[in-house]
Amino acid sequence: MFPFSRGIPPREAIPAQELAAQAAAVLAEQPDDVFQYAPIGNHTGDLALREELAKLHTADPERIFVTNGSLQALDLLAAHLLRDTGPDVYVEAPTYDRAVQIFERHGARVTGIPLRHDGLDLDVLRERLAERTPAFLYVIPDFQNPSGVTTSEDKRRALVGLAEEHGFVIVEDIPYRELRFEGTAPTPLAELSPGGRVLTVGSLSKILSPGLRVGYVIAEPHTVTALAALAEGTYLSPAPLLQAVAARSLAAGLAASNIERAVRFLKPRHDAAVAAVRRHLGEDALIAVPEGGYYVSVHLPVPTDEKTFLAAAKKDGVLLTRGSAFYPGSAAPPAGTVFLRLPFQALTPEEFAAGVERLAAVTARLA
Amino acid sequence: MFPFSRGIPPREAIPAQELAAQAAAVLAEQPDDVFQYAPIGNHTGDLALREELAKLHTADPERIFVTNGSLQALDLLAAHLLRDTGPDVYVEAPTYDRAVQIFERHGARVTGIPLRHDGLDLDVLRERLAERTPAFLYVIPDFQNPSGVTTSEDKRRALVGLAEEHGFVIVEDIPYRELRFEGTAPTPLAELSPGGRVLTVGSLSKILSPGLRVGYVIAEPHTVTALAALAEGTYLSPAPLLQAVAARSLAAGLAASNIERAVRFLKPRHDAAVAAVRRHLGEDALIAVPEGGYYVSVHLPVPTDEKTFLAAAKKDGVLLTRGSAFYPGSAAPPAGTVFLRLPFQALTPEEFAAGVERLAAVTARLA
Incomplete structure (x- = not known):
């Protein structure tokens, strides 16, 4: 087969033995913490983990929100972004099928924009934007799942330009970004538009371990606060043990x-x-x-x-x-x-x- | 203060040292499994854990669905139960505030039925039922949060009778049930109505550890399948590590x-x-x-x-x-x-x- x-x-591609050693250290050092509820005020994520994730992205820890895997991040983002806006969401076609299902479950009307070898077809995107402004555009700009396409630097600049011009949010989902085998990494969309118009969704699943179920969102602090309130009302917080193991493993350079x-x-x-x-x-x-x-x-x-x-x-x-x-x-x-x-x-x-x-x-x- | x-x-009331020992054993024995995604077909929960939870409730493992804590179970249940029905949900007044918020986020119209010292005021409930049949009735029948009230055996029988008569589902949430200090435990609602009309929501948070984030639903297999599909589309699965630690700890008699x-x-x-x-x-x-x-x-x-x-x-x-x-x-x-x-x-x-x-x-x- x-x-x-x-x-x-x-x-x-999963350092299971090394992760197990970090986990054993966490269990030895803080058993009381990791089997209890997360402390109040920790619902945006364990601070040590947010600090490590912030280092990966040269971001402020206040801008990091930790979730149970990045699908859960998309779920909360959809709930948040579609709450006060129209139902339109634009995505690449093809795109990650589970993301579309999540957006639709939150009432989105999802439109696919054809994906070319170097990113979205900008002509078609401009046509759609002339008709309607979406709540957000969802893109996987690096080695896209499912197509393998990387959005070129030029198209990234064009996308954030269109987002500014038309007033929509871009959600960039970058689970594979660090797994580059050749060529030069284009600039992350969030860096091209530092004003909070681009929200980044990240994950440790492909660079460290899927079993840790650590996804995260990088966004403005007020968005982080709103997402954390939604999460607290849905599942309280990710497990302290997994967050502590992730934080410690990142600090040890395991990723x-x-x-x-x-x-x-x-x-x-x-x-x-x-x-x-x-x-x-x-x-x-x-x-x-x-x-x-x-x-x-x-x-x-x-x-x-x-x-x-x-x-x-x-x-x-x-x-x-x-x-x-x-x-x-x-x-x-x-x-x-x-x-x-x-x-x-x-x-x-x-x-x-x-x-x-x-x-x-x-x-x-x-x- | x-x-x-x-x-x-x-x-x-949390056996942190013993849990840490079980976790260390899991990490030593199956590091490759616990840091990977859960296997396909495991999205209703790790089989060993479902078997242990089933033993606690003398249920079939096929009827157990494991979630990231019991709030997440309520969230998925609300999505499932309200999908094809009217928006009415009846609850005890007072009741667990987070549950109400979850139901309302799924579009429910929540009505509070006064809670007496021995359970719901049945006269008021009958009046409401004469007006409208809810999608479900949510009750916390043992040492209720927030009131401490336990629903009497008589009232339990009356509730399942009304559910049969009017054709609504009862969701019984029983996180505290095993923490009984005096008196005799009344029959679980699910036992009084074995036909699938009562769905049970359980949790390990109060009897073993909140940090494990293990909640669960006991329901008919077709409901378990539907809930698992919703969960898979939202967060894939609970973390294999936490489920394995929970299973092993239950098997060791820690709960x-x-x-x-x-x-x-x-x-x-x-x-x-x-x-x-x-x-x-x-x-x-x-x-x-x-x-x-x-x-x-x-x-x-x-x-x-x-x-x-x-x-x-x-x-x-x-x-x-x-x-x-x-x-x-x-x-x-x-x-x-x-x-x-x-x-x-x-x-x-x-x-x-x-x-x-x-x-x-x-x-x-x-x-």
Whole structure:
């Protein structure tokens, strides 16, 4: 079986032994704290953790709000941002399907703007903005899930320019940003618009550990306060133990060393995956050469519909996520193609190449 | 200062050292599992934990759904139960204020039914039911927060009878149930109505550790599946580490031994608190003699309004939660009284007695 289905970190990219040692130290030093409720006034997150996260982003700890994973951050942000505004939310098409579901559950009317190899199609975005201003625009600017696309520096500047001009908020979700294998990192959107118009959603899942369930929002202090009130009314606070382990592990430099290790481990997989896609599926199918992250993706011309294609692939042992699920509303891949997200992080170069070779064979057989 | 304000467990009722030992064992045995995402299909909760929770309640593990604390359970239940029904929710008056806020955030129209010393006023409930059938009735039947009231066996039978007759769901929230200091435990509502009409919300916060953030719902498997889908779309899953520590601690008998220890520690505080209320505030003010839990409460006749009274008490060093906040909508304490929740779990008998004595003095001074 070739599982091209899930974006979970490989075991080699989680420093489990080192995290366990940090956790053991926390348990030895502060058992009374970590098994009790978080102290009052700590509902924006454990201060030591907020200080460490602030260091990662050269931000003020007052601007950090810690959540139970970054999905929960999106959930609270949607509740907050849609509370007093119209229901429109613009997203990349394709985009992270769970984010769209969360926005819709909060009553959003989600519109997909086509994503090109270097970011959103700005012409289409301008057309939509001429019609309606959204409450917010949601983007994953680095090695996007699912497409692997990185938004270029020029497009980042254009996006924050449009946000200022039309008066909407940008939510940038950057879980993969530190996992860069080549090229130069463009400027974070938040840095291009320091006035609070860009909210950043981060996560420790891909750089340290998903099991810690540490997500966070970087925002103006008044937004942090509002989000914390919502969180307190929903689940009180993230667990003190997990926050203490995360803080201590960051302070010990575990994220930095693990990022190095993960990049070293993943870069050969990335390089091999891109080469295999080119060889077996063709340069034209490739949406972008991802410069980092977990995903390479294609718009693959197929002689049938998506359902038939996925069933045929599955019969041949290739498990794929339904690509159309990444397109919100009426957005869709180009006619005659299916969108396929091909996570490379969990497969060896040989497994990945064999998988896409088989995909090519499925396509040929269906023709 | 006399803090009559929070319902957090005293340090003596959390087995921190024993929990730390269980956590250390989990970290040594399965570091790879606990720092990774929870496995697919585990989003109703870690199976070992569900099995342990099921044992506590003589239930099937398929009927257990684990959440990040029981507030999160109420949040997901409200989303689920209000999705396809009218907006009415009936609650006890007074009731747990955070629950009401959660229901209202999900669009509920919350109506308070007066709570007597032995449970809901059934006459008033029947009147309301003649007008409208709610989506659900929310009750805290054991040593209620905030009142300390336990719903009698007769009233429990009447409640499930009314639920069957009118076709509404009962949500019973039982975080304190195991902390009984005297008398006999009435039958859980869910046992009186095994057909799935009663959903149970439980928590390890008061019997083992709040820091574990383990809440749970006991419901029919189809409800568990629906709640798990909502949870997966909001925060994926609770942290594997916390669930593993909880499972292992329950398997080691830590909850049972801690309940014994907590009851032994709290009973003298309870007895002294009830005696002090009788002595200083009078038998008539006492709403009920709580047979367990954390709270004794009064309807205290005062010669002024609540705000003035609380400010005067604070000036004298007595910190109180605003009692009217426990009354939803237009519900209110009896005319001429304020409702005061007096948590006794965190104060020594001497501190508690000194606190209520001072309250009596404040009342006299204001007259």
